[in-house]
Amino acid sequence: QVQLVESGGGLVQAGGSLRLSCAASGRTFSTYGMAWFRQAPGKEREFVAAINWSGSSTTYAASVKGRFTISRDNAKNTEYLQMNSLKPEDTAVYYCAAGSLELRVEVSNYYYWGQGTQVTVSS
Numbered sequence: 180q181v182q183l184v185e186s187g188g189g190l191v192q193a194g195g196s197l198r199l200s201c202a203a204s205g206r207t208f209s210t211y212g213m214a215w216f217r218q219a220p221g222k223e224r225e226f227v228a229a230i231n232w233s234g235s236s237t238t239y240a241a242s243v244k245g246r247f248t249i250s251r252d253n254a255k256n257t258e259y260l261q262m263n264s265l266k267p268e269d270t271a272v273y274y275c276a277a278g279s280l281e282l283r284v285e286v287s288n289y290y291y292w293g294q295g296t297q298v299t300v301s302s
Contacts (some may be wrong), residue, residue: 181291188296201258201275206227210251212281217271231281265300
């Protein structure tokens with residue numbers, strides 16, 4: 180069992196930066212593939228980025244590649260999402276997720292989810 184708690188969301192102007200954190204409970208954090216998803220009002224939840232167990236490999240959605248960076252610190256049971264050059268279309272609730280497989284982009288591959296943190300980018 181893993182419990183996930185996101186933090187770091189907020190209101191930022193276009194072009195600005197935010198860093199999201201996801202704190203995980205439990206001793207098996209390092210055995211989970213981790214990811215970030217987001218959901219804008221009226222839209223389906225979409226993949227943002229994923230990272231493997233060790234943190235040595237990552238994958239990104241095309242819409243955020245080059246602007247966002249996913250990372251993890253297994254000693255601190257924490258996952259991060261550094262978001263730079265933010266755009267109004269990045270506005271959404273951001274969720275961290277954990278699953279047994281690595282670098283998956285489908286929602287169905289993740290069975291532990293945080294409660295979400297709101298990110299709002301003003302133009």
